Amino acid sequence: MKVIVAFLLVLVSILAVPAVSRAQPAGTSAVETFSDPALEARARNLQRQLRCLVCQGESVDESGSPFAADVRHLVRQQIAAGQSDQQIEDFLVARYGAFILMKPPLQSNTWLLWLAPFLVLGLGGAVAGLAIKKAASREG
């Protein structure tokens, strides 16, 4: 019980900082934002899924490069024009190639990429199961 109480105290002291809220749209002219929080959230989410092609390992959302600014502008233009997320991604892929997507598409030449970790997990699990069975039979 002491453990729980101690942990509770620590956790409360950590989390009792004033509850923070999500990013406030800056509302200044030079930084593009939607006044509608739902649209803004969609834009931010999309921006996070897109790779800045001129940076290393940064998304369009994070990067300060002019390229990223252009893509952010495009995303917002398309959202304003009523396009769906999928349509916007397709548009950007047509324009810049699939490399721009942080999340590789599932298609004929990427299924192995998506499946490999779980294949290894399954295969490893099976081998481990056999090893354990063998060890158990030795014990018995």
Next chain:
Amino acid sequence: MIGELGQLSLCFALALALVMAVSGLMGAQAAGSIARKVATSSAMGLLVFVALAFGVLTYAFVVSDFSVLLVADHSHTLKPLVYKISGVWGNHEGSMLLWVLVLSLYAAMVAGLQRGGARLTSAALGVQGLLAAAFLLFILLTSNPFLRLDPAPFEGGGLNPLLQDPGLAMHPPMLYAGYVGLSAAFSYAAAALLVGEAGWTRAARPFMLIAWIALTCGIALGSWWAYYVLGWGGFWGWDPVENASLMPWLIATALLHSALATEKSGAFSTWTLLLAIAGFSLSLIGTFLVRSGVLTSVHTFASDPTRGFFIMVLIALAIGGALALFAWRAPSLQGGAAFAPVSRESALLLNNVFLVASCACVFVGTLYPLVLDALDGTKISVGPPYYALTFAPIFFALLLLVPFGPRLGWKRGDLKAAWRSLYPALGVAAVAALVVLAIVSPRGLAATGAFAVAGWLIGASLIDVRKRQGARASAFAAALAHAGLGITLMGVAGTTAWRSEALTVLAPGQTMTVGPYTLRFDGVTREKGPNYVADRAHIALMNDDRAQTMLLPEHRFYPAEGQDMNDTAIRTTGLRDLYLALGDDRGGGRYALRAYVSPLAPLIWLGGLVMALGGFLSLWGRLRVKEPEAQPAAPAVALAAE
């Protein structure tokens, strides 16, 4: 003159490495006692000459000897001394020399400590000598750091400003201590195959631990550096270069656990050998990925195909040779321990399955795009969303199982008893989840789950520490390392779920708010650093209309290199970071400003530190135990193996 001294040292070092390789392998025979002595002394000599070469290069950097091409290309008289020194490894040639220095250091430790039987140690030195010779050859043939430049220029080209940072000055030596430390485990494994000695894990364990600690610290340091330098508050981008360091860590972690079982009961002896080979192979592949220019990033100093080719051949020989040796000799080593399905052994095996699958995930994610591009020219990128869907669930499942391991007995464990002893931890997990749901907004399933698992891990570790007072250091070590995982998890989850940010353009005197903070922009001044000029923003952290603290993020320009860099300002309470980065000049004294509040961010690195501390404790426990005291355990191991 001094440069030639370095060159000469490298040639001597190569000769000694070859002597060490030959004599070490000869010493693996029973009758090779003289060869064993030669191998030991040549290991010491190797260290002396590589250290001399490294010292010479460092001296050339410190005195800015621009008649050395490498110094002229990568240094500058105006650089602060620290960065002149770190500039030694801030380039391809120097970093390879550092690599060999660390390799020689481990060889000397293997020779000096003489852990394990004389034949085993000798064979390990032989393998280590082969590796040293190969890398020295690589340096002398393709990456000579001592090439001359005539006439010498008056000023050097400078160092990439991104690398002029205390965190990154320390990052490569730390990471190399880990990467190359796995070479000792590799050499011992190969030696065990050659000599046929099953007790190698005991001899190699301190080296595995040192390597693991260094990798843990190196990765944490790299992540911290990315956090405060890159200017957007991210701590891990699944960048191929980061992945290259994570893969050996995952395998080294698996190795530490598997070797434990091998040492205790002779279980998984062949599997442990394979892991030792795989760990160092991934270090080599990481080096290849980073150094060959296959990936282009901050870390890639060389884009020279001959080097890439040379490293590739080297890797193929090392990995291929080790695997061939394994295929040839491993069947004769079969231990075949007996244990019940519910036992510590099974738990460790399960741990390995999950760690290897996590590593496979990172491996595939890193290399698949390269292979696909080479095969049919399709360019895809594998970013964080991929890892969130593959790595995260696998690693999460592993974390759920972690607390059971230390509670199951060797040979035969009691799952019910383990479960019962974990009730308090379950309580902690539930409380953590409830606290997150009740107090913090926004609520999220991922954050709640992550905090529950963190509570589960930390709670279980606390019980361990409480229940096993007076127990061996290793139990505390495991508890610490596992708690560290929980702490890091809290940091990652907290930052990801509750980070708030503000992106604003401000004129002097204007204020902005981010999270609970109000900030006032007091304008930008022009400052002069030792080798840069900076636009320094003065930002007051307000407390009821009074400036409480000043934060000074900078935008630096390095004229020698012609490059810009951000210097962020971070104010931390230890549990929450306020993070500021200065953006572009928007004219009329107005500047763009990025501000983030990252709750619990410091816990990410604190957790890494706690894990490393666990490693240290385990190492200390190991080295404190004198060999004679440890002897009684050895027959037990042998018996168990039969």
